[in-house]
Amino acid sequence: MPLAVQFTQVSRTFGEVKAVDQVSIDIAEGEFFSLLGPSGSGKTTCLRLIAGFEQPSSGSIRIHGLEAAGVPPYQRDVNTVFQDYALFPHMNVLDNVAYGLKVKGTPKAERHSRAENALAMVALAGYGARKPAQLSGGQRQRVALARALVNRPRVLLLDEPLGALDLKLREQMQVELKNLQRQLGITFVFVTHDQTEALSMSDRVAVFNRGRIEQVDTPRNLYLNPATPFVASFVGTSNVVRGALAEALSGSPAPFSIRPEHIRLGAAGPDSRHVQVEGLLRDIQYQGSATRFEVQLDSGQLLAVSQANDSWQAMPQAWQPGQRVQAHWPQEAMTQLQDTEAY
């Protein structure tokens, strides 16, 4: 598979701060690739390195096989959808979208028809004469998308493009973005701090923490086989067990992760190879589709347990806070983690 973007040992320092620290990534052509991490973890700096707004302090970046060092942003075959959309306030929507074509010298008739097409693609046909200030947040977001896509870039960079939208709109745009990417076959590099968003849209996700990459994997592997305590707790929720308790339960001193929904309350069957623990039931939260329990083991370790409410009948509540409960999970559900700091 040819590579769209390749980072080799890339670092970017701002004074004393290492914003990006020895990062290596391979992004394949046509891939929906997400950079996921908390704020300040270096994901946006990586995006700006690809766009050319920042230069690496060390290491090399290749875009479609060509060394990117020294290539200014306007000569790169990549376009960006900015977090604040960065629409030009003094131009109408059509001129905003046609801007990239205009500066490249495309004749007026052609650039207007292509801009109209791009607007139609994001369901904004007929909005060309409006000013950005007259649009809603979601509409501005679509204009920013059309303005980038009209240039037919080989790589589209998206910097938390859905962050400013409300939940319903965000979910709708997630589906639309994913469809658009499939339809156009363009490489998408998507920056987000929202792990649900990253999991539901991406082919692969790189998880960032403090300027470094903790893990690059498919959403499914990221969730089922987190490599580090940070990934286990940042992607979804997880119970990370360390130290003596980890050794007693798993047989290895390395920390392990167990997802709340993989734990069952009650006693395991006598013949099963399940791990069995006992503790005090501290709290019960009814969350609609699931119920969440908090169990404190005798060692002090807190264990989150989640049980799906997958029957349409109202089940009688079998547990009360304050009582002692047993809990168990299959051996295979535990994922051994590298012994690094948690999030």
Added chain:
Amino acid sequence: MHSDKAPWGLRLAAWGGLLFLHFPILIILLYAFNTEDAAFSFPPRGLTLKWFTVALARPDVLDAISLSLQVACLATLIALVLGTLASAALYRRSFLGKESLSLVLILPIALPGIITGIALLSAFRSLGIEPGVFTIVVGHATFCVVIVYNNVIARLRRTSQSLIEASMDLGADGWQTFRYIILPNLGSALLAGGMLAFALSFDEIIVTTFTAGHERTLPIWLLNQLSRPRDVPVTNVVAMLVMLVTMLPILGAYYLTRGGDAVAGSGK
């Protein structure tokens, strides 16, 4: 709680202050229409427009007006170019000596005009340049640049950095970004800065006294009129004209920069 009506004492003081500030100006406006030509009685015995015709028929008045307009236009033009370039160089990049450089730029407006005037005069003398229109324009440009610089740099700081990045990202080089994105965003700041600079130059007298040589700008002409009591109504007419020419651009500049927030960074 905020009450709509101020106490009467405060209102009286406010009106008193305004009257104190503007009474002399009102007198000048009133006596520009006075029928008498030397001895003034209050209230005026009658009102007339004849001094306007008299003033506009005098070649010395017309020459002074045309010189002042010429100087103000040239100084404004120089200020627009230099002020914009200076602010573009200083607003983002940091380099050694940046702080002292911006201080030096702003200094001409903080210095007393008399110092600027003496300094300019001796500089021109040592360079062997005869005082004339050129030296007046240069003298005025020193403080007009500051006005434009301050306006433009304030606008640049308010312009979202991501607009410039977006332009570069979409394939525009530095010149295209300046032409299509930065300049349109600066438009009203340039206009406001230019109008203020024009107004400042038009009624400047201290620096001009030192750099004018034999040339007579309108303010210098007015100053010379003080020794000619028989011309007072004409002087009043000209003073009124100066007031209008300087006040209207300042009002215009105020309205232009007031709405500036809506221009830049509306993406957020």
